[in-house]
Amino acid sequence: MTLFKARSAAVYGIDAHLIDVEVDFSQIKLDKEQFSTVGLPDAAVRESRDRVRSAIKNSGFEIPPTKITINLAPADLKKEGSGFDLPIAIGILGAYGALAIKDLDDFLLVGELGLDGSLRAVPGTLPIAVAALANGIRNVIVPASNAREAAVVEGVNVYPVKSLIEVRELLNSAATGTITATPLAVKADDLLNETQHFPFDFKDVRGQHVAKRALEVAAAGGHNILMIGPPGSGKTMLAKRLPSILTPLKFEEALETTKIHSVAGVLDGEQGLVAQRPFRSPHHTISDAGLIGGGMVPRPGEVSLAHNGLLFLDELPEFPRNVLEVLRQPLEDGTVTISRAAMSLSFPARFMLAAAMNPCPCGYFNDKRRECMCTPPMIQRYVSKVSGPLLDRIDIHIEVPAVEYKELRGGAAAEGSAEIRERVLAARRRQHERFGEAAERTKGSSKGAGRKVFANAQMNTQQIRAFCVLESDAERLLERAMQQQGLSARAHDRILKVARTIADLDSAESVGTRHIAEAIQYRTLDRSYWA
Template sequence: MPLFKVRSAAVYGIDAHLIEVEVDFAQVKLEDAQFHTVGLPDAAVRESRDRVRSAIKNSGFDLPPTRITINLAPADLKKEGSGFDLPIAIAILGAYGALHNKELSDFLLVGELGLDGTLRAVQGMLPIAVAARTAGIRNLIVPASNAREAAVVQGVDVYPVKNLIEVRELLNALSFGSLAVQPLKVEPTDLLHGAQHFPADFKDVRGQHVAKRALEVAAAGGHNILMIGPPGSGKTMLAKRLPSILAPLRFEEALETTKIHSVAGVLNAEEGLVAHRPFRSPHHTISDAGLIGGGAVPRPGEVSLAHNGLLFLDELPEFPRNVLEVLRQPLEDGIVTIARASMSLAFPARFMLAAAMNPCPCGYFNDKSRECMCTPPMIQRYVSKVSGPLLDRIDIHIEVPAVQYKELRGGAAAEGSAEIRDRVLAARERQHNRFGETATRTKGSSKAASQPVFANAQMTTQQIRLFCELSTDAERLLERAMQQQGLSARAHDRILKVSRTIADLEGAQDVAVKHIAEAIQYRTLDRSYWS
């Protein structure tokens, strides 16, 4: 039978679409032998003809002189990447009668071929496995190095293979009801439970009790935080220990995060699943495309790689202003939309922002131990690199002063991450019970989809009114702070969200005056710090 069909998949954004690989051939003279690929293939797909020919030949199969036509359907979707090598090779072998099974509609094949027929890993395997399950395709044949990632998806049988010969033997064996290779089984919950180990612990931090308290509040409610202090005060040290007190990933969160890392090609093949919240710390020389995402075929940037995790920006004013300004939309909406002439893709980007900065170019403004050598215009230019609208989107601004000698050398043991994490988890559990599984936040932009609410920082305006009712004294305190500090309406909502988190840490049902007072304290660095 000259015509043979095999199913594969292509990844667009963080989702995969099924692709049908059709192969037809006709016997011709040797000098007329050709190999055509149609269906909007990119350069990598067009080059597959040379890899496929060599892989088939070096695997011990003979190809008589033929004119081979390969169609990748649907034809209106652009096909890119090397993952079509394996389905093309199998479709050619099937067309020549090398397979016992003439119907492979219940199989999905993906993989890059080496010239010797060996299989190499491809990017985006997790979205492909999800697409196969959604389409009701039971069997997934993938390179061995991609198998663990694909096997995270329950409901599909994942067969790891190492070369083209193994694939052919597997398909022939399955056609007779016998298995040459057993499907790989992975229990996702075991991966999640086995990943809760952090090398950095808060017990290593001496002093900085106020900063540690602010980080605990930020972790409990998913709030963005900005730390301001002189060089060597411990801002970076504190930020690197923040992941150790964050709530563990839920399986749905881990799956979505893994899809992004898989598409970006940064997933650890041995792990197969991103089992702990990501911590991304890009250098201040990063471009706006590197931070947000981009490219001719859009790829996720650092904000998407930090989805469901932490994005740490050290030396915040050193980032170009245009790079910082593009953060405003993902901080507000939790999603990044990248538009190109041929396509428009959306990447999730709901992350917790932690930033650190010096108060001035020399770093010693307001420092008691060293004199600041900066002039007021120098300080103003330095500080103005971080715009007011961006500061408004950061819930907590906290000063991190230099640690005194007695605190640094004190013998008292500091509180460790385990104790802090217990309080954070208790507060998160209260929030989870409050919002429920079905609560969603509806974005203001039509481009952004509704997303579930897991933490106080994600509350909608309606939820703030519902869950942050204030007493008369608390109302009076908040009003006075708004007037004296000139805070915006967005800062008003941030204060209410932070105060709700502080109340949750104490196990309080209502937001009290002391909770509002502490939340207001975390906004005093807005602009008055430099006045």
Template sequence: MLFKARSAAVYGIDANIIDVEVDFSGVKMEKEQFATVGLPDAAVRESRDRVRSAIKNSGFDIPPTRITINLAPADLKKEGSGFDLPIAIGILGAYGALQTKDLSDYLLVGELGLDGSLRAVQGMLPIAIAAREKGIHNLLIPASNAREAAVVEGVNVYPVHSLLEVRALLNGTTLGVVQAAPLKVKTSDLLEELQHFPFDFKDVRGQHVAKRALEVAAAGGHNILMIGPPGSGKTMLAKRLPSILAPLSFEEALETTKIHSVAGVLDAEQGLVTHRPFRSPHHTISDAGLIGGGMMPRPGEVSLAHNGLLFLDELPEFPRNVLEVLRQPLEDGMVTIARAAMSLSFPARFMLAAAMNPCPCGYFNDKSRECMCTPPMIQRYVSKVSGPLLDRIDIHIEVPAVQYKELRGGSAAEGSAEIRARVLKARERQKERFAQAGDRTRGSASAASRQVYANAQMGTQQIRMHCELNSDAERLLERAMQQQGLSARAHDRILKVARTIADLEQSQDIVVKHIAEAIQYRTLDRSYWS
């Protein structure tokens, strides 16, 4: 007898619907024969042992026959333990243990324990989205994955705990804690909850220039590099940067949650990423860990930081090849990983914050400590960060050591709430400007046209349209380009930063003072170590 169930497989950050076809011969054999076809990986092939024990320990007696499982379409590789539940249900249906014969409007995903209990699997959010797009209305999934899937409107999510509960629900009966009604989650309430940040800028003494630069970076989504001696507060400042970033929109939250779900780092209790991600990998990370990879490619740190912040502390300590792979995501907002069998793309539009010492000992140009490094040592240290990578960082600032009077001063520093209010006003101004102009990013073919939300995302056409200069500002920019030997990319970065500074002042025009401040944030390009 043939019985069909439906499941899904995740590829990249999207999911494909998979038909699970179960057929048994009906002829009793001395030993059960269990064959799975359709390009299954090791985890899927091993499901026969988990499914057999789960069915037996749930109280069902399946006679030994030849069982064939086909996962269609057969040309797509299947991986993971999420096929355990649909295979088990397919076997029960084939042997007549289910009253219903048509499960075309149900999608089943879940790993089975040997006792028949259900365990969570990764990538449930893209699976729920795929079900909605294919017109499948009911999802039967592990209870620990339920909140994650329930944020998708248009599908009924039934959280279940065991194989027996799934059978009872499909048969229309009640058993234990089976929920007859689907789980509902109000996504608007999740995003509107009071956002609490553990770190606040009011804890930072001094560093007024650095805090101003971080405000500009947050307002325009600009990448920023902080250079200073040990203990000057670079890491402290970076950890407080998320507290002044604009909140996530629902579309951004959904896209970010898909990536975290596939990577298996999503908080099951939360169900939806409501804060902009903050990722801070150690400098021993590999290029695959940073950019993503594997036999079946998985997202790396740059994708986990999508719509959020990636902080690289001690930037020159990262291997050179690891830093160089950042070029594509910084430019395109997308990572493409090619393998012999497939090529997958992961979104990676993030804000980069980096910190570094000016030299190996850390005290070059420091007024209170003497630098013990020779010029060749400094040159070798600095050259670990390539010029093309520095060009892709909009803002370079010096973070000097804090003086004693500032450290012990009694005056209260400005808090994150006040800074964030100005950032939100600037972001709202940018959002209205780009929405009226219908601006979209122009990237590679893999990075399809997308709405521009911040000044840092502007392309060449948007820069020409929104960053016009008067004659005085034009002359100042020309002089800076000639004297500092800045590249064409640095020219565009200056204009973007100047546009953000003008937006913070609610100014329609970019004037000389805006250009002057933006140029100030590029002086560390070459002159700092000369």
């Protein structure tokens, strides 16, 4: 046999596409082996010939010097990465008759080879396993350190291997109809349940009752939040505890989030599944490509790594303005589209934004205990680094003042995350029931078209009108606030969304006066904070 085919996959975005690795060699022996790879391979794939040659030799196999041609089909898709090492090596062994099995259509192989024939981890094995399942391939062979994430996919047999020799033995045993190796079994529900513990708890926070209440409202409705206060007031401390009151990930959310982390190469191999909502906190020196994603072949950035979780931006005005402006699309659409000459890819980016900033360069504007040394022009330049359109996409902005000594040293125990989380979960259940019933009523009609709504923050204009029904007193209060504070139409909608969440926390059907009043208090920047 001079032609042999193995199956692998290439990852584009967060999805994988099957690739046929076809190996052909000439019968004519040469003085020196000729090795060529076609099918739009990148540099890492072209360099695989040296790794594969050494891995085969050091695994005890002898390949005569002939011309070897590797075709990666379909040829019009660019192939990148070192994951094709294993299928290329197996294809070569099969073409030269070193394998007992002749048909690998029911096997998908991926992995990087070391010069000694050992297998190393590669990114993206979870979407590769998903692609195998979707295409009816029952067996997936991956490096041992990638096996847990691939085994999360039910319906495929995932075989963890450590060397090229192990792969050959596994395939030879398959030729007799009895595979000797045992596929790895992972129960996703167990992974989700065993990791529901958090290193930070709200019971550690002294004082800041208004800020903690605002964070509870934000978590209950999925609202973006901005905290403004002097250094040391506890803004970062509060943000780090926000994940402890968010709703747990559902399996579908965990799978999608894990695919992103797998493709980006940041998934812990021992973890296998991202079981907690991500918390990403990039430094303010990050580039726009690092935040939004990019590269010659686009890779997910921080906003996609925070998908289904929380993105925390500390010292918000210190981020370059062009970096902050790229947040507008994901905050509005929940996706990021990155276009390059070779391809255009979209990554999910539906996250909750939490941001913190000082009120001025020195940090002590409006502070009761320390004098601010900044001039009005300095404060204006500092604040103007955050654009109005970005602030418009943040539902809640609150002041976080310095903690008083009595509160800091008080003996009374603060409310813990577990109690707050119960209220958040109850409010989210009400929202799921409301939006689920609305989706059923509009199923099959144009009104039901569009993305699903899971939280109050995601409501569109029609849903705001339908679900944010105000009592008469609340209507008058909102009208008075709009006129006196000169609020915009966007701020009007933000207040209604937040008020609906507060009503859900109170188990109220309609939005009352106290709900509107509290929501208005969470619009600090609309009240001329720097005046």
